Amino acid sequence: MISNLLILNSNYVGARDLHWVDDPKAVLGYNIYRAFDYPTSWVKLNSYPLTIHFYRDETTLQQVTYTVTSNDFVEKGEGGHWVLHIPDIPYSTIVRGRAQVTNSPQDVTILMDGKSFRPIQVQGLDQSIWIQRDNTLHQGGAVSDLPAMPDLTQVQVFQVVYSKLVNYVDIYTRLTRTFYTVVGIGADGQELHTPGEPNTEIVDTQQIDRMDYMQREMVRRNDWLFEQVGEPAFLMFRKTKGVTCGCLQGGLNQPRTGCSGCFEIGIVGGYFGPYDFLYIDPDSQVMRTLQEGGIEVERESTAYLGPSPIVQDGDLIIRRNGERLVINKVRYKSPRGVLLMQDFTTTLLRRGDTRYLVPVVYPQIPPVIYNPVYDITSQPNAGGEPISKMVNDPDAGKNWENPDKQDGRTVTFNRIKGNKNPVI
Numbered sequence: 332m333i334s335n336l337l338i339l340n341s342n343y344v345g346a347r348d349l350h351w352v353d354d355p356k357a358v359l360g361y362n363i364y365r366a367f368d369y370p371t372s373w374v375k376l377n378s379y380p381l382t383i384h385f386y387r388d389e390t391t392l393q394q395v396t397y398t399v400t401s402n403d404f405v406e407k408g409e410g411g412h413w414v415l416h417i418p419d420i421p422y423s424t425i426v427r428g429r430a431q432v433t434n435s436p437q438d439v440t441i442l443m444d445g446k447s448f449r450p451i452q453v454q455g456l457d458q459s460i461w462i463q464r465d466n467t468l469h470q471g472g473a474v475s476d477l478p479a480m481p482d483l484t485q486v487q488v489f490q491v492v493y494s495k496l497v498n499y500v501d502i503y504t505r506l507t508r509t510f511y512t513v514v515g516i517g518a519d520g521q522e523l524h525t526p527g528e529p530n531t532e533i534v535d536t537q538q539i540d541r542m543d544y545m546q547r548e549m550v551r552r553n554d555w556l557f558e559q560v561g562e563p564a565f566l567m568f569r570k571t572k573g574v575t576c577g578c579l580q581g582g583l584n585q586p587r588t589g590c591s592g593c594f595e596i597g598i599v600g601g602y603f604g605p606y607d608f609l610y611i612d613p614d615s616q617v618m619r620t621l622q623e624g625g626i627e628v629e630r631e632s633t634a635y636l637g638p639s640p641i642v643q644d645g646d647l648i649i650r651r652n653g654e655r656l657v658i659n660k661v662r663y664k665s666p667r668g669v670l671l672m673q674d675f676t677t678t679l680l681r682r683g684d685t686r687y688l689v690p691v692v693y694p695q696i697p698p699v700i701y702n703p704v705y706d707i708t709s710q711p712n713a714g715g716e717p718i719s720k721m722v723n724d725p726d727a728g729k730n731w732e733n734p735d736k737q738d739g740r741t742v743t744f745n746r747i748k749g750n751k752n753p754v755i
Contacts, residue, residue, distance in 0.1 A: 336532035339639040346389035348639040357515025364526040370510040373526035382573035392494040399489040421493040442490040561609030567602040569645035630679040
């Protein structure tokens, strides 16, 4: 059985992080279970065995394609419109851990025999989508932007593409207690025990952090520093469980150098991720040495994290500029058993290192660029037209907040995010 199961609020709002001590008998990994109100009706959260001892339960959306039937057209709209209803509430994106119900036609796509059309109106809470039946132009449109609407009676396949909510994590209210437990998977592919079995580790959301006031204040001040100077980066966890790579066959004790299957870890895949986190990149000395093959750059520096996510030696940090650093010499500061901070050393990987081959697929859609002084709808391909100038319009600066700001950055930083021609 696993031990020391911890549940912590992630430093990315709208998520909970689980961490536990490795179970040697869990050869193939772990399954994560969640229950509400009382630890009985357990529901498995992961779709495949987890090969690390870390899991993030977060609000997620999933894109679905719904095939429309004649019964979905519950009414005929007035003024040349069709109105259809879909079975799910459509969502647009996740902002600060909250799923946003869409009311924008840009977030829903209509497919008629494979050809895409944009609806004229979407009412997310009503689950209704309005479709224009004629080619009447709207303000700001162009003839080339509006394809001819086919006769709906002649359409063979009518589909709607939208995003629906598949997992919701509410860390804002405490009305419902959430329980978590972790079950190991043995070498035969079977779970080592049932979820919630007596003497197994079970944690709930009213036990998060288990900190006193002073400890919570220490973490809060560190989080404030992360907000000011933290750099959004990716974290890749080094696998400790999983299928043994083929490069270890034949009695070899060490993985093959340059293996692209395990990246010299010995387990297929090598790493798990990426996860969003804030990296404190300190100013550190860079050593440049002239070698036969060229100039070699070495950099080693000390960084720190809050209580989550919990890192271990061998994990990778991937910066947005392409640099990859390996974590080592991790030190946990945990007075009275409560994890408050993690100190560790990061070392820049040399060029040609196998770990630069680890693929990183960002699981989320990049945030929408927001610039309140430019109208991006008038000329989408030309970068937009200026609405007003700050020097002659005193009201132009009142709508200066970014509703889609990147998690982990301050409001001040995001006032200029994505603005190629900032107006200050």
